[in-house]
Amino acid sequence: MSPLQPLVFFSGSLLSTQSGSNPQWFLENTPIPGANQLTYLPIASGNYKVQISDVNGCTAISDPFPVTITATEEEIVKGDLRVFPNPTQNSITVKCDSQSPLKNGLATIYSLSGAPIASQKLVAKNQAYEAEFDVSKLNSGTFVVRIVSENNVKVIPFVKQ
Structure with a gap:
């Protein structure tokens, strides 16, 4: 049985998820090196996802969360x-x-x-x-x-x- 699908939240300038262990953040389906905390500071526009696992090693991944960086x-x-x-x-x-x-x-x-x-x-x-x-x-x-x-x-x- 897989863990529940994680939800992604945006607060201030951080993306976050509230549950799971061993999080891995993705940008456009590509793992982001070093992005393995429950929060992530996005630095580029795109679709972000987070994958988490449970104590049995089963994984679940969030739906894409679009982020647009608008400042130039x-x-x-x-x-x-x-x-x-x-x-x-x-x-x-x-x-x-x-x-x-x-x-x-x-x-x-x-x-x-x-x-x-x-x-x-x-x-x-x-x-x-x-x-x-x-x-x-x-x-x-x-x-x-x-x-x-x-x-x-x-x-x-x-x-x-």
Whole structure:
């Protein structure tokens, strides 16, 4: 007997499911590496599913849950926004080459499960706004940087080797 089909919920910016063990998230029927928590922070538009299992190893998969990411870089900041180097081993820099002041800019690193790892304010430096993060102690995998400035948001993935 298979477990009950999991339901997918969307709250804030996270997808979640409430039951089951060994969750695995999928985007367009392809497993997302490292996405094996009850929550997931989507970084691309598409149809998401979650597969769970019960104590006997039987699995069930949710119906597709459509997610549309609507923000574009132009809506976020007036300038070039980058996260580098990507992939990285030790550190990343979040940089916005902006012609105008970037008010209240904040960069936060998240795991793919949506757990915040570190946050820093973007500070003015050489006609740009920057934040530098030491990621040397993170496990290898994919993470995202979420950059917020006033009411605008941009999410950029990066790979820690």
